[in-house]
Amino acid sequence: xxxxxxxxINEISNDKLRNxxxxxxETMFPYxxxxxxxxxxxxxxxxxxxxxxxxxRNNGTENIPIDEYxxxxxxxxxxxxxxxxxxxxxxxxxxxxxxxxxxxxxxxxFETIFELxxxxxxxxxxxxxxxxxEPQTSES
Numbered sequence: 001x002x003x004x005x006x007x008x009i010n011e012i013s014n015d016k017l018r019n020x021x022x023x024x025x026e027t028m029f030p031y032x033x034x035x036x037x038x039x040x041x042x043x044x045x046x047x048x049x050x051x052x053x054x055x056x057r058n059n060g061t062e063n064i065p066i067d068e069y070x071x072x073x074x075x076x077x078x079x080x081x082x083x084x085x086x087x088x089x090x091x092x093x094x095x096x097x098x099x100x101x102x103x104x105x106x107x108x109x110f111e112t113i114f115e116l117x118x119x120x121x122x123x124x125x126x127x128x129x130x131x132x133x134e135p136q137t138s139e140s
Contacts, residue, residue, distance in 0.1 A: 001119070003029045004111050008104045014097050020085070021101065025108060028078055035074075039120030040130065043113050045071050050109045052079065057102045061087040 005025040012018040029046075036042040048070035056064060061083045066072035072079040089098040120126030 001030070001033055001112075001115060003108065004115075005104070005108045008107045011100045011104055012097065013100070017097060017101065021104060024082075029112065032071075032075060032078075033116075038125035039116045039123060040126045043116040043120060043126065045074070046109055046113045046116065048072075049079075050106070050113070053102065053105050053109075056083065056086060 003025045005022070009018055009021060009025075012021060032045060033042045036045060052064065052066075052069045052071060064083065066076060066079050066083070069079070086098065086101070089095075089101070117126055117131065121128075
């Protein structure tokens, strides 16, 4: 699966940072997907990463229980490296870049999760029940 990041990555003004994110999207994300047994597991893994990054964006990296997130449990070293990078961006000179990094991850993760779910539905590895999209009936 090709990770669609190109339209978002240009928001990053710092070349080193942009290259690091490109490496993540071209190498690490496909590696993570390949290690999962199907799209259901892959989508849950990336939802976990999105939840972790949302927590970091809102609360900082301190006291984030990495291993309590699926992605942190299975890809601890990657997540630790990512959080260390985000933590190092706390100076004022990096503030704008840091917000851009979160925005890029948010957009790329949304598209990646969406594509994995669509592929999983098509392949039969994700059910509508699993997505909790079954029509709801009201009880009288």
